[in-house]
Amino acid sequence: MKNILVTGGAGFIGSAFVRYAVEKYPHYHIIVYDKLTYAGNLENLLPVSQRANYHFVQGDIADREAVRGVIEQYGVDTIVNFAAETHVDRSILDPDAFIMSNVVGVHILLEAANHYKMERFLHVSTDEVYGDIEGSYFSKENDPFAPNSPYAASKAGGDLMVRAYHVTHGLNTVITRGSNTFGPYQYPEKLLPLFITEAIDDKPLPVYGDGMQVRDWLYVDDHAMGVDAALHNGVAGEAYNIAGENLQHNIDVIRRLLSLLGKPESLIKFVPDREGHDRRYAMDCAKLRAIGWQRQYSFEDALTRTVEWYKNNESWWRKIKTGEYLEYYKRQYAARLAAAGVSL
Ligand code: NAD
Ligand code: TYD
Numbered sequence: 001m002k003n004i005l006v007t008g009g010a011g012f013i014g015s016a017f018v019r020y021a022v023e024k025y026p027h028y029h030i031i032v033y034d035k036l037t038y039a040g041n042l043e044n045l046l047p048v049s050q051r052a053n054y055h056f057v058q059g060d061i062a063d064r065e066a067v068r069g070v071i072e073q074y075g076v077d078t079i080v081n082f083a084a085e086t087h088v089d090r091s092i093l094d095p096d097a098f099i100m101s102n103v104v105g106v107h108i109l110l111e112a113a114n115h116y117k118m119e120r121f122l123h124v125s126t127d128e129v130y131g132d133i134e135g136s137y138f139s140k141e142n143d144p145f146a147p148n149s150p151y152a153a154s155k156a157g158g159d160l161m162v163r164a165y166h167v168t169h170g171l172n173t174v175i176t177r178g179s180n181t182f183g184p185y186q187y188p189e190k191l192l193p194l195f196i197t198e199a200i201d202d203k204p205l206p207v208y209g210d211g212m213q214v215r216d217w218l219y220v221d222d223h224a225m226g227v228d229a230a231l232h233n234g235v236a237g238e239a240y241n242i243a244g245e246n247l248q249h250n251i252d253v254i255r256r257l258l259s260l261l262g263k264p265e266s267l268i269k270f271v272p273d274r275e276g277h278d279r280r281y282a283m284d285c286a287k288l289r290a291i292g293w294q295r296q297y298s299f300e301d302a303l304t305r306t307v308e309w310y311k312n313n314e315s316w317w318r319k320i321k322t323g324e325y326l327e328y329y330k331r332q333y334a335a336r337l338a339a340a341g342v343s344l
Pocket of ligand 1: 011155
């Protein structure tokens with residue numbers, strides 16, 4: 001393992017992995033390959049931009065020629081694939097891009113990895129492939145898939161292609177499945193960064209349904225270290241869950257962040273639910289622990305760090321909350337908030 005192509009490395013979790021790996025492995029070359037969609041942001045990589053073992057190439061994982069070009073240019077021997085369309089709400093509004101990046105893009109990367117006989121192909125996936133998890137059950141890696149959103153279904157499609165390339169071609173693959181991740185540099189459309197930045201501006205917080213859905217919150221640096229553990233210690237052909245081990249009802253997380261910000265609960269607005277909304281995600285991550293990973297951050301510490309980061313980095317997110325972002329926000333929330341008596 002010498003020259004690692006990190007696809008989607010300009011996004012939220014990918015950039016955390018790159019910042020971590022560039023420091024930890026000075027003898028590796030880390031080549032970020034990213035399309036720079038609305039969610040990609042080179043500012044996320046500024047802390048490592050001057051490092052000699054960091055390189056950046058703009059490109060699409062679904063572009064076969066460009067993928068082969070970057071692999072040949074840098075002698076890539078390992079791929080870590082974070083690149084994806086990632087927001088469930090956008091997958092309900094506009095699913096096409098999810099199929100292109102999360103299914104076709106993964107297929108093109110796998111073809112290239114097989115063609116160039118890569119040492120390892122690590123694919124970053126999600127707990128959402130297991131679907132809605134009832135009762136007190138915790139998903140295990142070999143459980144059947146039951147994705148419910150176009151996002152989750154497209155990720156499940158990618159996972160199955162990875163499995164097929166291992167079984168059919170003997171490609172050295174590993175899959176990680178992370179739970180709901182939060183922390184600095186997260187595009188302000190998912191629950192935590194959206195609500196933190198909106199609350200800072202005293203804007204209404206649109207809680208879907210009754211707010212009693214359960215998610216397992218994972219700090220981004222713990223996610224990045226889980227990917228690293230699986231990359232180095234994972235067994236070929238296996239998948240590893242990366243869980244936050246911190247199940248919470250949405251409404252409790254929202255109340256906690258309002259209290260950290262010193263903002264009133266009157267900002268909470270219950271709005272019509274997301275279509276097909278999964279009630280609960282929960283995973284068992286004993287398999288990843290057995291190969292050397294352990295969560296480093298408590299939820300309380302991680303949430304406090306995250307809230308502080310958004311308070312101290314307004315220039316990062318205020319730049320994003322313009323143009324395309326505002327159009328998306330209106331499309332997603334105007335009618336929902338109106339139903340709760342709030343006009344935008
Ligand atoms: P993100 O939306 O912040 O970033 C995605 C990155 O991929 C962006 O930099 C974007 O420009 C890039 N990208 C998208 N399509 C591309 C394409 N076709 N070619 C090249 N680059 C492309 O995403 P994230 O939250 O950092 O998620 C990273 C990975 O982790 C995804 O595979 C996602 O499914 C998975 N994941 C995310 C979470 C979460 O809570 N955010 C949880 C579990 C798993
Ligand atoms: P999200 O951050 O979109 O992640 P995911 O859908 O992948 O779990 O949402 C986390 C939870 O928060 C989920 O139950 C949906 C809920 N949610 C809201 O209630 N309001 C919102 O505006 C958003 C974006 C999410």
